[in-house]
Amino acid sequence: MNHTIAPTTPRQRFIQNLAESELFQHYQKAFHTLTSLPLGLEASKEDEHIESIVTRKGVAGVVETQVPVRVGKNTIAVLLTGGVRLQPANADTFAPVAKALLDDGHSAPEIRGAKVHFEHAPIMEPARYEAALAILQSFALQLGESAHRMLFATATHEPEAVRNAKTFIHAHLAEPMSLEAVASAVNVSPFHFCKLFKRATGLTFTDFVNRARVEKAKRMLMKPAARITEVAYDVGFQSLSHFNRSFRRIADESPTEFRSRMKHSGPALMAA
Incomplete structure (x- = not known):
């Protein structure tokens, strides 16, 4: 394959x-x-x-x-x-194959040849x-x-502007962030940056930022003392409802469900 x-x-x-x-x-x-x-x-x-x-x-x-x-x-x-x-290979299991070949107009020698292949299939x-x-x-x-x-990792095969943009995004996740600001930080026009970033990562700029924020939130939620509301704002979401919607869309579960699943599947992972 x-x-x-x-x-x-x-x-x-x-x-x-x-x-x-x-x-x-x-x-x-x-x-x-x-x-x-x-x-x-x-x-x-x-x-x-x-x-x-x-x-x-x-x-x-x-x-x-x-x-x-x-x-x-x-x-x-x-x-x-x-x-x-x-x-198993026997007359009963080959019968449907033989019938299909016969209906398609194959000759008797061709059907016999197919039977040989049939019997040798793993x-x-x-x-x-x-x-x-x-x-x-x-x-x-x-x-x-x-x-x-x-x-979310920087890759050596990616354009330098994309690598620099990823580094900038990760360093400023907690802050309000626009495509124009990131494009300016890596010295590329917003229009060119939008096309370049999507081509290199397969994600739009907004989707990448939201996924990066959710990924960071997951790590923070592993700490039992961290409050979900605080985590939401610490990773850059401007409202708890936006955080919850984005988290569920990306992780296929709510922040509370994620934390509960981590707690029950591996308590040792939940570092204080």
């Missing part, structure tokens, strides 16, 4: 960087060693909304599965695996395949968190 098509959109370029990361490369090798299944990573299409695992079965019974990788509410990529059949027990998908679901969550962090 290796895709060699050159990336053309910001999302595709970003997902290519994610696929080349040490985290994905290490997991891809470990997953194949454990399950003998291939594992690929592909940017999701802009008009495609995959909310949960999707498994499709071809006429020969070969299954392929997509596991969504999400940043907040947005599916940015899919993990791809499969290429196996979940049923087979996996359904329970084992489901277990592999459960492992991928957990990895998809981890990969989504890594992707979120990568969005």
